[in-house]
Each structure stands twice: as structure tokens, then as C-alpha cells.
Amino acid sequence: xxxxxxxxxxxxxxxxxxxxxxxxxxxxxxxxxxxxxxxxxxxxxxxxxxxxxxxxxxxxxxxxxxxxxxxxxxxxxxxxxxxxxxxxxxxxxxxxxxxxxxxxxxxxxxxxxxxxxxxxxxxxxxxxxxxxxxxxxxxxxxxxxxxxxxxxxxxxxxxxxxxxxxxxxxxxxxxxxxxxxxxxxxxxxxxxxxxxxxxxxxxxxxxxxxxxxxxxxxxxxxxxxxxxxxxxxxxxxxxxxxxxxxxxxxxxxxxxxxxxxxxxxxxxxxxxxxxxxxxxxxxxxxxxxxxxxxxxxxxxxxxxxxxxxxxxxxxxxxxxxxxxxxxxxxxxxxxxxxxxxxxxxxxxxxxxxxxxxxxxxxxxxxxxxxxxxxxxxxxxxxxxxxxxxxxxxxxxxxxxxxxxxxxxxxxxxxxxxxxxxxxxxxxxxxxxxxxxxxxxxxxxxxxxxxxxxxxxxxxxxxxxxxxxxxxxxxxxxxxxxxxxxxxxxxxxxxxxxxxxxxxxxxxxxxxxxxxxxxxxxxxxxxxxxxxxxxxxxxxxxxxxxxxxxxxxxxxxxxxxxxxxxxxxxxxxxx
Numbered sequence: 001x002x003x004x005x006x007x008x009x010x011x012x013x014x015x016x017x018x019x020x021x022x023x024x025x026x027x028x029x030x031x032x033x034x035x036x037x038x039x040x041x042x043x044x045x046x047x048x049x050x051x052x053x054x055x056x057x058x059x060x061x062x063x064x065x066x067x068x069x070x071x072x073x074x075x076x077x078x079x080x081x082x083x084x085x086x087x088x089x090x091x092x093x094x095x096x097x098x099x100x101x102x103x104x105x106x107x108x109x110x111x112x113x114x115x116x117x118x119x120x121x122x123x124x125x126x127x128x129x130x131x132x133x134x135x136x137x138x139x140x141x142x143x144x145x146x147x148x149x150x151x152x153x154x155x156x157x158x159x160x161x162x163x164x165x166x167x168x169x170x171x172x173x174x175x176x177x178x179x180x181x182x183x184x185x186x187x188x189x190x191x192x193x194x195x196x197x198x199x200x201x202x203x204x205x206x207x208x209x210x211x212x213x214x215x216x217x218x219x220x221x222x223x224x225x226x227x228x229x230x231x232x233x234x235x236x237x238x239x240x241x242x243x244x245x246x247x248x249x250x251x252x253x254x255x256x257x258x259x260x261x262x263x264x265x266x267x268x269x270x271x272x273x274x275x276x277x278x279x280x281x282x283x284x285x286x287x288x289x290x291x292x293x294x295x296x297x298x299x300x301x302x303x304x305x306x307x308x309x310x311x312x313x314x315x316x317x318x319x320x321x322x323x324x325x326x327x328x329x330x331x332x333x334x335x336x337x338x339x340x341x342x343x344x345x346x347x348x349x350x351x352x353x354x355x356x357x358x359x360x361x362x363x364x365x366x367x368x369x370x371x372x373x374x375x376x377x378x379x380x381x382x383x384x385x386x387x388x389x390x391x392x393x394x395x396x397x398x399x400x401x402x403x404x405x406x407x408x409x410x411x412x413x414x415x416x417x418x419x420x421x422x423x424x425x426x427x428x429x430x431x432x433x434x435x436x437x438x439x440x441x442x443x444x445x446x447x448x449x450x451x452x453x454x455x456x457x458x459x460x461x462x463x464x465x466x467x468x469x470x471x472x473x474x475x476x477x478x479x480x481x482x483x484x485x486x487x488x489x490x491x492x493x494x495x496x497x498x499x500x501x502x503x504x505x506x507x508x509x510x511x512x513x514x515x516x517x518x519x520x521x522x523x524x525x526x527x528x529x530x531x532x533x534x535x536x537x538x539x540x541x542x543x544x545x546x547x548x549x550x551x552x553x554x555x556x557x558x559x560x561x562x563x564x565x566x567x568x569x570x571x572x573x574x
Contacts, residue, residue, distance in 0.1 A: 001188065002150075010371045016541075019144045024503065026420065026456030026511050028049040028133065029047060029049040029134060029135035030048050030049055030133065030134055030135065030136070031045060031046065031047045031115055031132065031133060031135050032045070032046045032130060032131070032132050033115065033117075033130070033131045033132075034128060034129070034130050035128065035129050035131070036450075037123065038314050038484055042527065046127045047135055048266050049135075051532050054141030054267070059397055059513075065520075075470065084420055087161045090531045095449075099115060099117060099120075100118050100133065101115050101116075101117045102114065102115070102116055102117075102136070103115045103116075103117055114135070114136045114137030115131075115133055115134075115135060115136070116133045116135075117131050117132075117553070118132060118133035118134065119131070119132050119133065124330070124550060125574075137429075144509075146217075146218045148196055148199060148200060148218070149199055149200050149203035149204075149218045150203070151172060151207070151216055151217045151218045151224070151567075152202075152215065152217035152218075152267065153217065153218060153219075154219050154220065155390075157215070157217040157219070157225055157227070157279075157283070158280065158283070159279075159560075160215055161173075161175070161279035161282060161283070162278065162279040162567040163228060164227075164229060164273065164489045165271070165273055165274065165275060165278070165282075166273070166274070167273050168273065170229045170230065170273040171229070171230050171231040171232055171272070171273070172229070172230060172231045172271075172272055172273075173227065173228070173229055173270070173271050173272065173273065173275075174227070174228045174229075174231035174233065174236070174237045174240060174269075174270050175225065175226075175227050175268070175270075175271075175283065175285075175286045176225065176226045176227075176228075176237070176240060176241055176244065176267065176268050176286060177219065177223060177224070177225050177266070177267045177281050177283065177286035177287050177289070177290050178223070178224055178225075178226075178244060178264040178265060178267070178268055178290065179221075179222045179223040179224070179264065179265060179290065180202065180222045180262040180263070180264060181262065181263045181264070181265055181298040181299060182298070182433070183195070183221075183222040183262070185261060185316045186262075187503075190256070190257055190260070194254055194256065194257065194260070197254060198252055198254075198260055198262070199218070199222060200298070201252050202222075202224065202248065202252075202262065203218060203224065205218065205247050205248060206224060206226065206247065206248075207245035208242065209244065209246075210226055210228075210240070210243070210244070210247075210327075213228070213229070214226050214227065214240070215227040215228075219283075219344075222422040223287075225283070225286070226240065226244065231270060234303055235304065237268045237270055238268070238301060238303070238519070240268075241266045241268055241301045241366075242301070243265070243553055244264060244266060245263075245264060245299070246264055246415075248263070248264055249263075249379075251286060254412070263298060263299035264270065264299070265293040265294055265298055265299060265300060266290060266293065266300070266301045266302070267285075267286045267287060267288065267290030267291070267292070267293065267302055268289060268301060268302065268303045268304065268547065269282055269289060269303070269304040270288065272570055277506060285303060285304045287550060289302040289303060289304040289318050290302065290305060290518065292376075295370070295374070315371065316397045317373075318357075318368065318371055319371055319375045322355065322356060322368055322371055322372060322375070323356065323375065323377060323378070325355055325356075326372070326377050326380055326384065329357055329383065329384060331353055331354070331384060331385065332353070332354045332355075332356065332559075333351045333352065333353060333354070333385065333388055333389060333392065333559075333560065334351075334352050334354055334557035334558060334559055335349040335351055335352070335557060335558055335559075335560065335563050336349065336350040336351065336352055336555070336557045337349055337550065337551055337554065337555035338350060338408070338548055338549070338550045338556075339548065339550065339554055339555070340547065340548055341538075341541065341542050341546060341548065341549055342547070345572045346405065346555070346572040347404075347406065347548065347572070348405060348406040348407070348408055348440075348521060348548070349405065349406075349407055349408065349563065350408040350409075350410070350442065350550065351385065351389045351407065351408065351409045351410065352364060352365060352410070352557055353365040353368075353369070353381075353385055353410075355368050365410070369381075369412065372412070373412060373413065373414055376414075377410040378391075378413065378414035378415065379412070379414040379417075379418055381412065382411045382412045382414070382415035383415065383424075385409060385410070385411075386409055386411065386419050386425060386428070386430065388440065389409045389439075390429065390432065390436055391482075391536045393407045393436040393437045393439065394432055394435055395560070396437055396560075396563070396564065396567075397435055397436050397437050398435065399457065399564060399568075400567060403437065403572075404572075405437050405438075405572065406437065406438045406439075406440055406469065407436075407437050407438065407439050407440065408440045408441075408442050408471055409439065409441055409442060410441075410442045410444070410473065411441050411443060412445075413456075416443070416456035416459055417456065418459075419458075419459070421459045421463075422458075422459045422462035422463050422466075423462075424466065425463060426462075426463070426466050429466075429468075438469065439468055439469065439470060440468070440470065440471050440491060440492070441460070441463065441470055441471065441474060442468060442471045442473040442494070443456075443460065443471065443472060444473045444474050445472065445473070445474050445475060445484060445555065455487060457487065460488060461488070464489070469491040469492075470490050470491055470492055471490060471493070471494060472484060472485070472488075472490040472492075472493045472494065472525075473489045473491040473494045474494065474496045475493050475494065475496060475499075475516065475520075476494050477516045485520070485523055485525075487518075489523075489524065489525070490525045491525060492525055492526045492527070492528055492548070493520045493525050493526070493527055493528070494528045494529075494530050495516065495527065495528070495529050495530060495546075496515065496530065496531075497513065497530050497531025498531075498568070499513065500513070500529045500530065500532060500537060500541075501531055501537075503536075503541070504534060504537055504540065505535040510540065510544075513529075513541075513544060513546075517544050517545050517546055518545070519547065526547050526548060527545070527546045527547055527548070528546070528547070528548035528549065528550065529541050529546050529548070529549050529550070530550050530551070531551050532549045532550065532551035532553065532554060533551050533552065535551045536555070
């Protein structure tokens with residue numbers, strides 16, 4: 001291990017005193033401990049007097065920790081490398097020590113020894129020292145270090161943070177929590193063995209980059225932490241985070257693959273010694289700040305503030321409630337009318353999710369669909385929505401069999417990643433024997449990016465071959481979507497509301513819509529403008545050649561029952 005006692009333990013402190021619980025030890029247990037004086041490495045330990053086989057030999061390479069601690073009989077705390085801690089007394093400088101002395105050792109796999117050193121013998125070559133005495137504590141249950149990365153684990157990190165929070169000498173504390181973006185994809189692509197090797201390499205690189213004055217540890221899976229002291233400003237904290245980003249920017253090289261690249265998302269929290277927050281709360285704050293980075297993108301840095309706590313608490317509650325709603329099947333659909341600009345008759349309806357939140361009332365999909373995706377229930381939610389929409393379209397067809405109306409259904413990114421989607425939807429439609437209105441899937445531009453594209457494209461092409469229509473939704477949202485038009489044939493392209501609302505006040509927006517409309521139509525797709533709210537926008541869109549429009553001012557979303565009633569009374573007219 002690269003951590004030294006002097007890096008982690010201040011005079012008079014005992015890092016392990018609150019956690020070590022040695023098992024009962026036979027008074028006759030004795031030990032001999034052999035240490036290399038030059039390197040400080042423990043060469044071996046022999047314990048005799050055990051009742052089972054009378055002897056155990058522990059041959060140690062890297063497993064025993066250099067942060068073991070000891071005190072001589074005067075109470076003096078012995079610090080430094082293992083040699084010093086084990087009472088070699090820095091032989092060259094003849095530092096005094098008084099025997100007997102108590103030494104505690106902790107091994108990475110959980111082996112703990114408390115030794116009473118009664119005598120020492122240094123070889124004539126001054127290269128090896130032998131320490132002997134009795135064993136006062138022995139346990140195999142304590143582990144303070146991560147076996148994979150050899151970094152301090154959560155228990156050690158928690159104890160260390162609690163210790164420095166009480167220190168009068170520490171001016172400011174900075175805790176950073178980071179994880180590797182899309183780490184699961186690396187495991188999927190290269191296997192768990194390489195993933196483990198990568199975590200070890202990340203740990204080594206973090207230790208090397210941050211140096212001995214920053215404690216680097218592994219919390220769990222691909223989540224690491226770094227704890228620095230004497231950090232008194234956000235600027236200093238951000239510099240440390242930037243240093244971490246730079247350290248991990250260089251690709252990692254392994255024998256079986258050319259290189260693997262990672263980007264960290266980093267949450268940062270600063271506190272002072274004596275903070276009202278305890279160690280667990282501070283680590284949680286940093287994790288929440290990291291979560292903010294994850295929700296807004298990847299590879300960023302976020303400094304914690306109290307708003308994170310409120311937002312995170314609210315989001316956790318919403319996730320619990322949403323899971324229950326999906327499990328109970330209580331997500332509802334409403335239908336937004338889509339009109340033809342040539343005659344202003346209704347030609348399609350777009351299924352929109354609504355959730356009856358127990359505290360906030362009815363909320364639309366934009367406010368909860370991202371929660372479903374992050375919580376891992378987006379696939380099931382989309383499945384329910386598609387099934388519900390098809391069932392309601394069957395009822396509509398049965399009541400109005402001559403109705404010429406298309407049903408558009410929004411689907412989530414996670415839905416497209418499921419390799420059984422096409423087969424499942426085709427089986428659902430087959431079971432209805434074609435007795436439903438025509439179905440189109442609305443695919444958001446954000447659902448067909450990165451790793452989602454290959455699997456999503458296969459599913460969409462299979463559905464298109466069966467006869468399910470495909471619409472590209474939200475073209476122009478954050479400037480995205482144009483590249484997808486070159487990859488796949490869409491029946492219709494829907495322009496984002498964020499672009500349409502600028503038409504009557506922005507010449508640039510009008511130019512973009514006009515040019516995009518001409519291009520899309522040349523590709524063989526129709527164009528629909530979503531979010532039309534004013535007569536001027538309607539007139540402009542008609543002049544640009546846009547064929548279809550939707551907006552609350554034209555027709556508000558209706559329940560399935562309300563839609564049937566409107567069609568019964570007015571047909572497809574506005």
C-alpha cells in the first residue's frame with residue numbers, strides 16, 4: 001500500500017480504535033514478525049499456540065498496511081513506515097523506544113493482529129529486524145481496504161472523514177465523489193475482468209495524480225472518492241476536480257484491447273472542521289452533486305448546494321410514486337389532435353402520457369419521463385403506453401370503422417434498446433387482426449444517438465417493414481436530428497415547439513423552418529409543426545409548405561372518451 005501512517009494518523013489519534021473488536025485470544029499465543037529494514041515490507045509472520053494446528057504462517061506481499069499503528073509503554077504514538085511502527089526505531093538514527101509496545105496491523109482481506117512487542121533483534125547486516133512477543137488480539141473479520149483496487153473502502157473513508165472533521169488543525173475539507181460515465185457499457189463490451197482491471201488502473205492513476213496529501217478511496221462499483229484538506233475556496237476544489245479529469249483523460253491500455261477511454265462525472269462538497277454535518281451526510285452531499293451532473297449530461301463537475309438536497313429528495317419521492325403508478329397501471333393517455341393545413345381537418349392524434357400525481361395533480365410526460373428512464377422503468381412505461389394506445393385505437397375503429405385517422409405514439413429510448421420490441425408490437429397488432437386505426441411510432445431525436453442507434457435502427461426497420469409508420473419527433477430541439485434523416489426513412493417529421501414559437505419574431509427561425517421543410521419534403525417525408533399558438537404562425541407555416549400542425553390553440557388534448565364524443569358530434573372537423 002502507498003498510504004503511510006503519517007499521512008493518515010495524527011499524534012494521539014487511533015484510526016481503528018472505534019472499530020477493532022479482536023476475538024478471544026489464548027494467553028499462550030506468541031509471534032515472530034520479520035521486517036525488511038530498507039523497504040519497510042513485512043517478510044512474514046509466524047503465530048504459534050493456536051489450538052487447531054498449533055501454528056500459522058502468513059507470508060505477506062502487498063497485503064499488510066503501512067498505516068498500522070503502535071504505542072510504546074510510555075504512550076508515545078509510533079508513526080512512519082511499517083519499520084518505524086514496528087519498533088525498528090529507525091535504527092540508523094537510534095530513536096529511543098520503550099518496550100513492551102502494542103502494535104496493531106490490519107490486512108486488506110480482513111486479517112487483524114494486535115501484538116505486544118517484547119523484544120527486537122536486528123541482523124548483523126542491518127537489513128532485517130525480528131520482533132517477538134505475545135498476541136493480544138486476532139481477528140479475521142475486519143477489512144478497511146478494497147480488495148480490488150487496494151484503496152481505502154467506505155468504512156475507512158467514513159472513519160477518516162469523521163476524524164478530520166474533529167481536528168482543530170484542518171482549515172477546510174473538500175470531498176469529491178466521481179464515477180465513470182457509461183461504465184456498464186465497458187463491462188458489456190469487454191467483459192467484467194477488464195472492467196475490474198480498469199477500476200484498478202483508475203485507482204492507481206488517481207493516487208498518482210493527487211499525491212500523498214489527498215486520500216483516494218473506492219466507495220463501491222465504479223464510484224471513487226477523494227478527500228483533500230486545507231481547501232478553502234470553490235476555485236481550489238474545482239482545480240482538484242479538473243486535475244482528476246485531466247488524469248483520467250488519457251486512454252487506458254490493456255493487452256486484449258487497444259485502449260479504453262473514460263470520463264468522470266464529479267460531485268464536490270466543501271465543509272470546514274467542526275461542520276454540523278457528519279461524515280455520512282457529507283459523502284451523501286457529494287453523491288447528490290454527482291447525480292446532478294448525471295442528469296444534465298456527462299463528464300461535468302458540480303459543487304453541492306442545498307438546492308440539490310431539496311431537488312434530490314423531491315425526485316426520490318417522485319420516483320417511488322411513479323414506480324407505484326407504473327406497477328398499478330394508472331398512467332393515463334390523452335390525445336392531441338393534428339390537423340391538415342390544406343383543409344384544417346383532423347388527420348391524426350398523438351398519444352400523450354399523463355400522470356395523476358397524488359400531490360401535484362395531473363402532470364405531463366415532459367415532467368416525469370426522464371425520471372422513468374433514470375429509474376429503469378422507461379421500457380415498461382413505454383410498453384404500457386403502446387398497449388393502451390392500441391387498445392383504445394381498437395375501440396375507436398370499432399365505433400367508427402370508416403374513420404381515416406392515424407394514431408401517433410411516443411416511445412422512449414429504453415424501449416428501442418429492447419431487442420424484443422418489434423416482435424412484441426407486431427404480435428400485439430396481429431392479435432387485433434388489423435382492427436385498429438393505423439399506428440405510427442414517434443421517435444424522439446434524443447432516442448437515436450450513440451449506442452442506442454444500432455439496436456434501435458434494427459427494431460424500427462422491422463416495424464416499418466410490417467407497416468408501422470415512423471415519425472421523427474422534436475426536430476430542432478437543441479439543434480439535433482438532421483443526421484438521422486440520412487439514416488432512416490420517416491413518414492413524417494415533427495418540428496419542435498421550441499423552434500415554432502420563434503417564427504413570428506425571428507427571421508432566423510423562419511429561415512431554418514423554411515429550409516428544413518424543403519429538405520424534408522425532398523426526402524419524401526411530410527412535415528408537421530408542433531406548438532402552433534397564433535394565427536400568424538399558422539399563416540407563416542402554410543406559406544412555407546408545412547402540411548400539418550398541432551397546438552393547444554387549435555385543439556387541446558382529450559381523453560379517449562372525449563375524442564370519441566367529438567368525432568361523433570363533429571366528425572374530423574375542428
